[in-house]
Amino acid sequence: MTRNESLAALRQQTEVSVLIIGAGVNGIGTFRDLALQGVDVLIVDKGDFCNGASAGSSHMLHGGIRYLENGEFRLVREALTERNRMLHNAPHYAKPLPTTIPIYSWLSGFLNAPLKFINLRDKPSERGGVIIKLGLMMYDWFTRGQQGLPTHRLIGRAESLKLRPKLNSTIVATANYYDAWMPYPERICLEMVMDAEAANPKAHAFNYVSLASASDDTVTLKDELTGETYTVKPKVVVNAAGPWIDLANRAMGEQTQFIGGTKGSHILVDNPELHQMLHGSEIFFENKDGRICLIFPILDKVIIGTTDIRSDIPDPVCTEEEVDYMVELVSYVFPDIKIDRSQIVFRFCGVRPLPHSSASRTGAISRDHSIQTIEPDSKISFPVLSLVGGKWTTFRAFSEQTADVVMRRIMRRRESDTKNTPIGGGKDYPVSVDAQNKWLQNLQAKTGLSSERVQSLFDRYGTYAEVIATFCAAGQDGPLMSQPTYSQREIRFLAEREKVVHLEDLLLRRSLLAMLGLVTGDLLNEVSLILADVLGWTDMSRQKEVDSAAETLHHRHGVALEKLTPKEAVTS
Ligand SMILES: Cc1cc2nc3c(=O)[nH]c(=O)nc-3n(C[C@H](O)[C@H](O)[C@H](O)COP(=O)(O)OP(=O)(O)OC[C@H]3O[C@@H](n4cnc5c(N)ncnc54)[C@H](O)[C@@H]3O)c2cc1C
Structure with a gap:
């Protein structure tokens, strides 16, 4: 479903069992778990999926040996178990x-x-x-x-x-x-969103939709692209807004100080x-x-x-x-x-x-997670569960604990768990070298793509590469002139199928183009032209996207402005 189709569905749907505010890894993990139980669930993020703390991590899936000296044995044990699960579920x-x-x-x-x-x-x-x-x-x-x-x-x-x-x-x-470690935390989040929506037609995920306010039994959401507002009546709200948790509670009329x-x-x-x-x-x-x-x-x-x-x-x-x-x-x-x-x-x-x-040293603050509950009161008639703390590594366990609490609140029984549920392109992943070679040969034979190309798609997307390779082979394709490791149809696929709204979503969160320092002015232009075609941007909106992505890359990520200027503009 496209963003507009999903939003149209939201207009019809005023009641929902669970509304999750914030699509970082903890919100998305909870969304996936609830979706797999058949619950009708909605998740919204004021920005793109995985744009907050979940995009700022050290990319480690670890037990956290340092936490042992703070006495956090429970956390370390849980994190090590979850680390091993991730190696298995998202290889x-x-x-x-x-x-x-x-x-x-x-x-x-x-x-x-x-x-x-x-x-x-x-x-x-x-x-x-x-x-x-x-x-x-x-x-x-x-x-x-x-x-x-x-x-x-x-x-x-x-x-x-x-x-x-x-x-x-x-x-x-x-x-x-x-x-x-994980090279693509943002893609793990995105693939879980897509898995959840594919598994349950009553699970919907929206980027660029924010929590605006709440009163009585109603929450007002705002489309950050158009300013349009939507109202929903949830039975339970999960506040997974990470560092913004207290601000989100305030927007619902509740004063909290959960986060430091x-x-x-x-x-x-x-x-x-x-x-x-x-x-x-x-x-x-x-x-x-x-x-x-x-x-x-x-x-x-x-x-x-x-x-x-x-x-x-x-x-x-x-x-x-x-x-x-x-x-x-x-x-x-x-x-x-x-x-x-x-x-x-x-x-x-x-x-x-x-x-x-109030710890005197930041290193002494617990890295464990907890669910803080605001019970219904005179302002809002639904409970709000705030997801405080947590590691990337432990998101699945934290999400499971949250989903358990939610399920009790909505009086539903758990039907399955996510302990061994593969994520996206981790499904049917060929682990041994022999199995990988066979898998790659099959895909090459099926699509007619070169062995290098099939290998690079597999390295980037796991077994999800099959869908992408098939899409690439189904039309006229060629390498990007500005970054030949990517192809034009690969970018088109990401834009069409992966809830891309802005140019920077693709550069920062659907690919490693920005993180590996591969974005140049020429690449901004070339990729934005493909996105304009897919997303229906006018020339003016395409130029705005290029300017805005360049500003984000420069201001937030320290990428030199000269690098972000197209070559002709430098030489003219
Ligand atoms: C510097 C750093 C290093 C780290 N390193 C590691 C590591 O190596 N390994 C590890 O396991 N963990 C690590 N972590 C911890 C881990 O990244 C976080 O604990 C985890 O990502 C928190 O996820 P979250 O979903 O709770 O929050 P977030 O990812 O911040 O998600 C919250 C989301 O809520 C959205 N939001 C906020 N307000 C609203 C609103 N009003 N309406 C709609 N949406 C809203 C935000 O846009 C955001 O996307 C690190 C964290 C940081 C910051």
């Missing part, structure tokens, strides 16, 4: 990530964690080898019996430096273990020397100030992060000071590798929707 977008922690001493920090548990200390101190070893033993213990990833291993100084000669030579050893967000920024750099020194692994380490930081390869670029700064603004930008901090932190682990600011291809920022807390 196209959840990838094992070998991880190395440099160790600078054996004993430091040994007393820190026990003292923290009894509230005698709330400061970070260097984590030595013994404490890291204990944490990793717990990691392995939590996942014993699950068919997951290999267990950890300590490697001595000489061997560690042989593998990575540019690593800080003051290390005494390295700890090596596995976590996981912290901002985190990342940069992506094009530095082949650093990329090579990583050997496909993450370096997860404690910076000089005690903050845990990370560096790992994302395709041919390297991600560096992150900061952790209290923030009342739900959508701030990455500042120059934060960029300085991230450029500088690399020199702590690789003293001889210099990051030049001109190598930064992209920067991004998000606010963690953490629970409101």
